Amino acid sequence: MIITIDGPVATGKSAVARRLAESIAFIFFDTGAMYRIVTYGVLKHHIDIHQPDQLQQFLDQFQFDIKGMRQERTYFFEGKDVTQPIRGREVTLAVSEVSAIKAVRDKLTAIQRELAIGVNVVFEGRDMGTTVFPDASLKIFLTGRNDVRAKRRFDEMQAKHPEESKDLTLEKCLEGLNKRDMYDSTREHSPLYQAQEAYVIDTSDLTIDEVVYRILEYKDAIKTKQRRVSAAS
Numbered sequence: 001m002i003i004t005i006d007g008p009v010a011t012g013k014s015a016v017a018r019r020l021a022e023s024i025a026f027i028f029f030d031t032g033a034m035y036r037i038v039t040y041g042v043l044k045h046h047i048d049i050h051q052p053d054q055l056q057q058f059l060d061q062f063q064f065d066i067k068g069m070r071q072e073r074t075y076f077f078e079g080k081d082v083t084q085p086i087r088g089r090e091v092t093l094a095v096s097e098v099s100a101i102k103a104v105r106d107k108l109t110a111i112q113r114e115l116a117i118g119v120n121v122v123f124e125g126r127d128m129g130t131t132v133f134p135d136a137s138l139k140i141f142l143t144g145r146n147d148v149r150a151k152r153r154f155d156e157m158q159a160k161h162p163e164e165s166k167d168l169t170l171e172k173c174l175e176g177l178n179k180r181d182m183y184d185s186t187r188e189h190s191p192l193y194q195a196q197e198a199y200v201i202d203t204s205d206l207t208i209d210e211v212v213y214r215i216l217e218y219k220d221a222i223k224t225k226q227r228r229v230s231a232a233s
Helices: 013-024 031-044 052-061 089-099 102-115 128-132 146-160 170-186 208-232
Strands: 002-006 027-030 065-067 074-077 121-125 138-143 199-202
Touching: 002 013, 002 128, 002 208, 013 027, 013 121, 013 208, 027 031, 031 052, 031 074, 031 089, 031 102, 031 121, 052 102, 089 102, 089 170, 102 128, 121 128, 128 138, 138 208, 146 170, 199 208
Parallel strands: 002 121, 002 138, 027 121, 138 199
Antiparallel strands: 065 074
16 A cells, blocks of 8 residues: 655655554655755765766666664665765755756656555655655645744754754745745646645644544545445445
């Protein structure tokens, strides 16, 4: 069974997807982290993303590893633990542009589909239910008020990257979030949008557990419907 959780930045996708996967013993994949690893590699090797041949050569050799399938993830690139570096400000500022490139999305879409073969998974991202897994069993789309989302991102950066974010303000965070939303929803390849059959949850005033509970209700409703269809046939 494939469950997809999409939505804009700072709606709680990763936390919700992780908690959901743990509660039902599914494997969780944070696809945003995958795009951050690509971006980290592009920056590390000074790849000119506007040179298609140079970028494709990098992508042809691109690999990463994930340790911990049902608990906290540790991400490795070229043998190095990059779990923290990929969340830094340099990668954050560049990831939207890198992830909008078709060659990058094609590469990671292929990897993500391969990871989903034969297992029960929760995939979190921006185009999981629309582009990567259009036939997913359950699709969720998370939303949230901009002021709440900006505060979440601000608190996260202050807690995890205090040195990099010492000049960051809540106003700058909100401005960056609005730009990211516009960029993600209007990009040419795999833009962010709600799948028609997705269940929408506004996470602004909900806890992680409350969001997970709602998703479990949707999951149970789908299973009940499937059993009825099976019995009728």
